[in-house]
């Protein structure tokens with residue numbers, strides 16, 4: 506749904522070149538929620554703004570729904586952008602307009618007739634759970650309600666893609682969870698593809714199917730969550746399941762989806778080994794239970810036992 510290739514963005518800042526994106530490739534599949542994680546300055550906002558060409562890339566291409574946006578002229582680009590909604594950290598609402606007026610705004614720009622506009626605004630407010638706030642002004646709303654208005658407005662043009670720029674960073678944890686649940690519901694019910702940027706691992710954990718980690722304008726790793734968890738040396742895994750540096754002789758096993766199977770106890774029954782559990786972390790990620798376990802394994806059949814675990818699909822790393 507979104508294909509980014511060789512994306513570079515170089516800013517000129519007081520005679521100095523700042524490489525915000527140093528050659529980024531990214532593929533977001535139709536219907537998935539894709540999270541881009543990274544610290545401040547990693548280039549996340551620049552990447553997101555290049556996806557709808559709010560920012561012109563210095564080099565590279567961006568295709569959305571099979572259309573190369575970088576090749577379009579201004580008029581065609583404006584039309585293509587209507588299929589790409591965007592929500593912002595600080596909501597970006599018009600304070601002088603009511604909630605309904607904010608949601609109607611993009612429809613007015615699209616020259617949708619009044620009757621259809623009224624119908625559509627009511628439908629969108631219902632969708633985000635704000636039907637009773639149509640006449641309120643943004644100043645009378647909580648942060649979570651403001652973001653719901655932002656989401657309703659972003660969906661006005663029936664977009665295939667929603668871009669989310671730190672949409673929950675200004676919200677408290679409870680409100681964050683309700684906004685993430687709303688995004689997940691819209692993703693499921695409307696088949697909406699969502700590309701979000703965040704510096705919070707908890708956002709990725711809550712709703713993302715795939716993720717990428719950015720640093721210094723480059724993607725460090727990218728893939729579906731189960732792929733990333735199963736990849737040796739994954740930074741995402743290390744951050745999701747923090748364990749202390751392994752001591753020599755210890756074994757770390759990483760698993761996704763096999764948490765319900767008693768793999769370790771089966772291994773102990775099958776092989777002549779003793780197991781000491783030194784530490785572990787288990788999380789529900791993208792609806793799948795996943796985790797890491799640090800073990801000390803001793804006994805004559807240690808090697809065979811480790812092979813058994815690997816054969817069962819677990820990632821086995823020996824320190």
Ligand SMILES: Nc1ncnc2c1ncn2[C@@H]1O[C@H](COP(=O)(O)OP(=O)(O)OP(=O)(O)O)[C@@H](O)[C@H]1O
Pocket residue numbers: 516517518523524525543544545546547548549550551552704
């Ligand atoms: N308009 C600009 N002019 C000059 N440099 C810029 C501009 N916009 C961004 N940068 C620089 O590009 C780099 C990437 O910035 P960007 O905002 O994309 O990062 P980010 O990961 O989104 O960080 P944050 O979470 O703090 O917004 C930074 O070094 C930033 O200072």
